[in-house]
Amino acid sequence: MDIESELRQAMTDAVGAETATPDLVEGVWRKRRRHRARNRALIAAGAIVVVAATIPTYGALTGDSQESVVSSARCTPEIPSRVLPEWARGGFSEKEPRMPYVLGEHGDIIAILFGSPLSSPPRKDVSNKILWVSRPPLTTSGPLTIKASLPGGTMFTTQVPGGPGPSIIDLPKAGCWHLTLTWSQHTDTMDLLYSSPPS
Amino acid sequence: MNDDRPFEEFVAARGSALLRTALLMCGGSRPDAEDAVQGALEKAYRHWGRVEGDPEPFVRRILVNLLISRARRWKVLREVQMAEPPEQSVPAADDTVVLRDVLIRELYRLPPRQRAVLVLRFWEDLSEAETAAVLGCSVGTVKSQASRGLVRLREAHSAQRIEGKA
Numbered sequence: 081m082d083i084e085s086e087l088r089q090a091m092t093d094a095v096g097a098e099t100a101t102p103d104l105v106e107g108v109w110r111k112r113r114r115h116r117a118r119n120r121a122l123i124a125a126g127a128i129v130v131v132a133a134t135i136p137t138y139g140a141l142t143g144d145s146q147e148s149v150v151s152s153a154r155c156t157p158e159i160p161s162r163v164l165p166e167w168a169r170g171g172f173s174e175k176e177p178r179m180p181y182v183l184g185e186h187g188d189i190i191a192i193l194f195g196s197p198l199s200s201p202p203r204k205d206v207s208n209k210i211l212w213v214s215r216p217p218l219t220t221s222g223p224l225t226i227k228a229s230l231p232g233g234t235m236f237t238t239q240v241p242g243g244p245g246p247s248i249i250d251l252p253k254a255g256c257w258h259l260t261l262t263w264s265q266h267t268d269t270m271d272l273l274y275s276s277p278p279s
Numbered sequence: 280m281n282d283d284r285p286f287e288e289f290v291a292a293r294g295s296a297l298l299r300t301a302l303l304m305c306g307g308s309r310p311d312a313e314d315a316v317q318g319a320l321e322k323a324y325r326h327w328g329r330v331e332g333d334p335e336p337f338v339r340r341i342l343v344n345l346l347i348s349r350a351r352r353w354k355v356l357r358e359v360q361m362a363e364p365p366e367q368s369v370p371a372a373d374d375t376v377v378l379r380d381v382l383i384r385e386l387y388r389l390p391p392r393q394r395a396v397l398v399l400r401f402w403e404d405l406s407e408a409e410t411a412a413v414l415g416c417s418v419g420t421v422k423s424q425a426s427r428g429l430v431r432l433r434e435a436h437s438a439q440r441i442e443g444k445a
Contacts, residue, residue: 083433084401087386090379091402095302098309100294100316105287107317108324115321173351205310 118160155256155273159196168192168213184268188215189244189261191270200254200274208251208274212244216266224263228272230255286327290320293335297342303398304346306387311349319345339403340413343395347414350391378439385435389428396424397432 081089159180168190169177180196183189194209195202202208212224224240228251236257240247243263251257254276261268294316301312319342323334330337386394392414399410400421411421 083382083429083436086379086436087382087397087401087429087432090382090386091303091398093376093379094307094383095299098295098299098302100298101313104294104298104313104317104320105290107313108290108320111317111321112324173348 121160155271157197157273157275159193164192165190165215167215170213171211182270182272184261184270186268188266188268189213189263189270190215191272195248198249198251198272198274199277200251201277202250203277207248209246210249211246212240212261212263214244214263214266216264218243218264220264222264224261227260227262228257229260230257286324289334289338293338297338300339300398300403301342301346303386303402304343304391304395305350307383315342315346315349336409336413343399343413344415347391347395350394378436381435381439382432385432386428389431393424393428396421397428400425 159182161178161180163176163178164172164181165183168181180193182191182193184191190213192211192213194211195206198208198210199206200208220243222243224244224247226238226240226249228236228238230253232255234253234255236252238249240249251274254274257272257274259270259272261270297316297319298312301315302309305311305315319338322341322345323330323338326337327334386397389397395414396410399405399413400407405413407418407421407425411418414421
């Protein structure tokens with residue numbers, strides 16, 4: 081048998097008996113509802129931006145700054161997908177890739193969350209995959225060291241060999257973890273929420 | 280009258296076929312395949328009223344391109360997944376089953392676009408021109424991608440045959 085025929089047969093053996101679940105269309109409607117909700121949220125966020133932009137003294141009057149807006153988004157249960165900063169787009173095929181991400185407080189490192197929401201203990205179907213990208217160029221090839229702490233005092237340290245890059249970061253407890261990240265003579269911090277997976 | 284009825288009938292009739300294509304495209308992971316099919320159908324639904332004739336080529340084009348895009352996005356994490364311990368090999372029923380298993384595993388290792396070409400050509404039985412239309416590339420690209428993909432499968436197949444005889 082030639083390779084094309086062998087391949088056809090192999091594909092039939094592998095998936096020929098698979099059938100879609102009867103609630104496939106329900107899954108489509110669920111996605112549709114999420115898409116609409118996301119669009120509504122984007123429109124609402126856009127409206128807020130427009131209103132804020134028309135009140136130039138808003139920040140001065142309230143003492144708010146862009147940093148405090150970022151801070152308020154920390155450890156929120158759902159981190160929305162947003163266009164990645166330009167320096168963090170290496171390896172993505174899209175021109176403006178959208179992913180859930182958290183930026184370090186100094187803006188020197190980004191955690192791109194492939195396994196969002198992060199869970200402790202990890203979920204069975206999705207692992208806690210995080211892609212770390214450093215904004216400053218790497219000068220040494222050491223690991224990325226992550227020192228994580230919870231407000232109650234729980235500490236946990238782990239490393240990503242080779243420095244910022246793909247990783248699976250499982251933390252021992254659910255909660256709002258404060259991370260101190262050290263790599264290639266740089267340090268930054270960020271907060272990451274690990275939720276308990278639904279039982 | 281339910282306006283969604285034609286869409287729901289299409290999903291009921293063609294959902295399994297789309298799922299099989301998605302499974303081959305995304306390395307056999309059923310949760311990923313189902314999610315991709317639902318995502319493609321949701322995108323297609325937004326334009327359903329404007330689709331003329333058979334909607335399947337339209338949906339398939341969305342599905343295949345969505346899967347290629349996802350595969351590339353996840354590529355950055357592939358080395359982590361490969362760092363997991365390899366599965367234990369199990370004794371196979373016969374040589375033919377082993378050889379076909381080798382072909383499927385090698386198919387899953389091909390670059391996403393090359394894999395898409397082989398799935399569309401040899402699973403969906405699309406012509407080179409139809410495959411090029413789905414992927415938005417030239418017929419020449421389809422030919423070269425198919426040729427390269429088949430070379431890799433042939434090499435894996437031959438290596439397994441030699442190993443089986445040794």
